[in-house]
Structure formats: structure tokens, C-alpha cells
Amino acid sequence: MASTSAGNAAPVVEPHSSVLSWDRARATARDAGEALPAETRPLDGAPSQTAPSQTALSHALAAPLIARTDLPSFDTSAMDGWAVSGPGPWRLTGGEVLAGDAPSPLAAGDAVGIATGAPLPPGATSVLRREHGRVDGERLADLVGGRSDGQDVRPRGRECSQGEVLLPAGTTVTPAVLGMAAAAGYDRLEVHRRPSAELLVLGDELLSSGPPRDGRVRDALSPMLVPWLQGCADVVGCRRLPDELDALREAISASTADVVITTGSTAAGPVDHLHTALAELGARLLVDSVAVRPGHPMLLAELPSGGRLVGLPGNPLAAVAGVVTLAMPLLDRLGGRSEVENRTARAGDLLPHPGSTRLVPVLVRDGVAQPLPFGGPAMLRGLTLADGLAVLPPSEGPLPEGDVEVLPLPWG
Structure with missing residues (x-):
């Protein structure tokens, strides 16, 4: 030194x-x-009072997030009502299929009560919504009619298939990503430090x-x-x-x-x-x-x-x-993050600098970026209201008609 x-x-x-x-x-x-370097971190866990959380939250994926199973992994009911087999009317078998159950097969012409998210019994062809059915003793009738196979059923693999790439490497792990990873079968994620x-x-x-x-x-x-x-x-x-x-x-x-x-x-x-x-x-x-x-x-x-x-x-x-x-x-x-794709907007009353790029706090309304007042170098007032920073390339005169790039702000 x-x-x-x-x-x-x-x-x-x-x-x-x-x-x-x-x-x-x-x-x-x-x-x-x-x-x-990459490391593996759990999806959840109580953060320490004195140290950053040790979870994967806010890190970037070091490898693609790949589905470990079909989602849903079995046919499920999209509604509260009855699982039915074939055209109605149907015979009620009694009982009800709840989420987490392993239901018995359903014979043609039969119906059984079912809750939203419950697995569809083998042999069931559709779900009849509770508000569309009428029970008369042990008989169930369809009040609406015109049923089709698979109606009100979430079929296996509708969201994704096993082995499908859900998110690319470089994606920032948000709370939504943690939820997706858990649904896809992960306990830990490989992320960059x-x-x-x-x-x-x-x-x-x-x-x-x-x-x-x-x-x-x-x-x-x-x-x-x-x-x-x-x-x-x-x-x-x-x-x-x-x-x-x-x-x-x-x-x-x-x-x-x-x-x-x-x-x-x-x-x-x-x-x-x-x-x-x-x-x-x-x-x-x-x-x-x-x-x-x-x-x-x-x-x-x-x-x-x-x-x-x-x-x-x-x-x-x-x-x-x-x-x-x-x-x-x-x-x-x-941090291994992918480059953010900036949004664009039509240029409003934006004035460029002749020799330098200008970064201007803007409001974007109806696709048009308009400058905010109080945008001087020593000011923050305009920034508090901004949707982003418009990027104005150097120009001797007014900007040509067209779109301008708008840099996002973390609070926008």
C-alpha cells in the first residue's frame, strides 16, 4: 500500500x-x-434472528427446475359434487371421496360423492357439480344435461408432465417458485450463492x-x-x-x-x-x-x-x-440470475440529451411513458411515483416516434 x-x-x-x-x-x-458456485438449499425453514435465511428464497436456480411427476399426478375432481360413471341418472353408492383417499372403482351407472381435489375413482367419467345434481333417495339426476366425458375433472398431467422443464436455470426463486418446486416433488433446490x-x-x-x-x-x-x-x-x-x-x-x-x-x-x-x-x-x-x-x-x-x-x-x-x-x-x-427483459412503452413528452443516454423516472399509463416532475440528480420525489426509468438514447432533437425501453424498479 x-x-x-x-x-x-x-x-x-x-x-x-x-x-x-x-x-x-x-x-x-x-x-x-x-x-x-452452486449449493443446495431447502425450500423452507425458520430464518434465524441474526443471520439470513438458509432457504433457497431469492437465490437463482443453478439448474433447470424439472418436474419429478405429472401434475396433477392423478385425475382429480375440480368441484364438490359427485363422481359419475357414464350417462345419468346414476345410483348412489354411499359415502364420499375426500382429498387423500384411495377410492374404490366405480361401476357404470354409479355415482359417489366427491370433494374438490379428491382423486377420481377408477371408472368415473366425469364430475357432476353439487349445484347441478338432484338426489331422490338413492338416485342422482343431472339438472343441466349435455354432459361430456372429463367434465369438471382436472386430468393427470394437465399442468405438466414428468421430466418437463418448468423453469430455466437463472430464474430467481420467488415464493411462487418455492410453491411450484414443492408441488413438483422437491425438498431442496440447487441455487447459486x-x-x-x-x-x-x-x-x-x-x-x-x-x-x-x-x-x-x-x-x-x-x-x-x-x-x-x-x-x-x-x-x-x-x-x-x-x-x-x-x-x-x-x-x-x-x-x-x-x-x-x-x-x-x-x-x-x-x-x-x-x-x-x-x-x-x-x-x-x-x-x-x-x-x-x-x-x-x-x-x-x-x-x-x-x-x-x-x-x-x-x-x-x-x-x-x-x-x-x-x-x-x-x-x-x-448471483447467476438471468438478464431481465425490460419492458417497452411509447415515448411521451421525453427529452433526450444530445451526447448521453438519459434515465428518466416515468409513469406508464395506457402504454405511454410520461416523465415525472422532480427528476433532477439530487431529487428522489419523482422516483417515489415512478413505474420505471425510461432509457433515452442520445439525440440532438426530439425522440423519433416509437417505443422506449423502461427499466423496472424493484418496488414498481
Whole structure:
């Protein structure tokens, strides 16, 4: 590590030496790592009060989810009523078939009561809904008529067949995926390890409580970024640091996270020490400024430890731009997640920048993306109402008619 004492000048790195396009920067971030190793995790289990849940939830599938059985695995009743064999009227055999039963065969012309989800007796041809039947002694009549074989029956294999690929590798395990996996016969899933992330929030001007005062402002990034990052990473720490080179360099050097994320200090101001700290640590810059508004002074570096560092600008909306441009593509790749297909919408009153991609908080109504007010780099008000961020390619004039890409937001 280089000394910063008098007589030993610290290395100086000129920021923004090679500005990348927005598309190129995202691709570089995605290519800056490989999916972390696979592990098997249970579908359910009580999470610890002090550690992340050990289940597969929120991880990415490391292998396709393949059905281990037909679903349903047997013909079942879709309604409460009677299982019937052949055309009516029918003779009632007595009793009722419930879910979990192993029913006896049904002879032609017979009927037996059945509950929704119960297995269809061998020999049954359809189900008569309770509201469509009339019982007279031991006889059952159809009040509606026009019956067909298989009516109100969920046939075996209707949802999937054994061996069918239900979900591809790279799919994020949601609560719905856990339910599907359980239905398909799984107790554990093979998933990629989630990357670890540490957030370092820089700035002497930041307050941790109360309203802004005495020239200082609230730290708005920690409350927003930590839960955002938790969606795809295990956040192992969040610290606020002063605008001091030594403190920043030591915090980066000491971190064991797969990805260190910093806020602020990415430009070339008098207290912007990130470039110098990275140079002293021997880091390699992969991205150093991006042609995007807001947020152009963002960066991505490879640390000597093998980890990565994403430097976000300090202004709140600019930091959001850095997250979607560099942090999320990198974290998704490390976590083995498939690339998200962004939605499109028709462009409303959206104004591009002549030389940079613009990311604009928008509302999407009736398929049209309209900009929200309060979309400046230091503002979050527009983002709170946004359905996503419209991606406006550089243009000297108004956007041509057509669709624009809209990046999803985790809370949208």
C-alpha cells in the first residue's frame, strides 16, 4: 500500500479518462464476474434472528427446475359434487371421496360423492357439480344435461408432465417458485450463492437523523440502497465514512464482500478521494465515467482481493442511475440470475440529451411513458411515483416516434 505521508506523494488517477456509452458500461459490469458456485438449499425453514435465511428464497436456480411427476399426478375432481360413471341418472353408492383417499372403482351407472381435489375413482367419467345434481333417495339426476366425458375433472398431467422443464436455470426463486418446486416433488433446490455486498456511504455533510440543518443533509442513500441490494445480495455491512482518504482506503482494503459499493467521491472535487484510494490499493478501473445523465461520474473497479467495487455518485437520483447501470448487472451475474427483459412503452413528452443516454423516472399509463416532475440528480420525489426509468438514447432533437425501453424498479 502506498504511503500518504509527507515526502511520498500519493498516486493520482485522472478520473473520466475513458467515458463509456451506457450500453457498453452495463455490458462491462455484467462481464466483470462469473456466477458464484452452486449449493443446495431447502425450500423452507425458520430464518434465524441474526443471520439470513438458509432457504433457497431469492437465490437463482443453478439448474433447470424439472418436474419429478405429472401434475396433477392423478385425475382429480375440480368441484364438490359427485363422481359419475357414464350417462345419468346414476345410483348412489354411499359415502364420499375426500382429498387423500384411495377410492374404490366405480361401476357404470354409479355415482359417489366427491370433494374438490379428491382423486377420481377408477371408472368415473366425469364430475357432476353439487349445484347441478338432484338426489331422490338413492338416485342422482343431472339438472343441466349435455354432459361430456372429463367434465369438471382436472386430468393427470394437465399442468405438466414428468421430466418437463418448468423453469430455466437463472430464474430467481420467488415464493411462487418455492410453491411450484414443492408441488413438483422437491425438498431442496440447487441455487447459486448470493454475492455479498458492503455499502460505504461517504460524506462529512450527512446526518443520520432529524431534518437537514446547519448546511448538512440527511443520508437518503442508506435507507434506499440497503433494502434494494438485499433483493439480490447479502448485505454484510453499511457504514458512513468521513471524507478522508485514509479512512476510505482502509475500509475498502478491509472489506471481505464480493462487491463493495461506495456513494460519493467519484468525481474530481477537493474531497473526492475514491480514485486515489483505488490507485493506492492497486485496483484496476474497468469503467471510469459513463455517458449517462444523471450519474455520469460512476465507476467500476477490480480490487486486488478479487472483489469488485462500484462507485456511485453522491446525488440520490444519480446514485440510482449507477445502481441500474453498474451494480445490478454485476450482482445479477455473480448471483447467476438471468438478464431481465425490460419492458417497452411509447415515448411521451421525453427529452433526450444530445451526447448521453438519459434515465428518466416515468409513469406508464395506457402504454405511454410520461416523465415525472422532480427528476433532477439530487431529487428522489419523482422516483417515489415512478413505474420505471425510461432509457433515452442520445439525440440532438426530439425522440423519433416509437417505443422506449423502461427499466423496472424493484418496488414498481
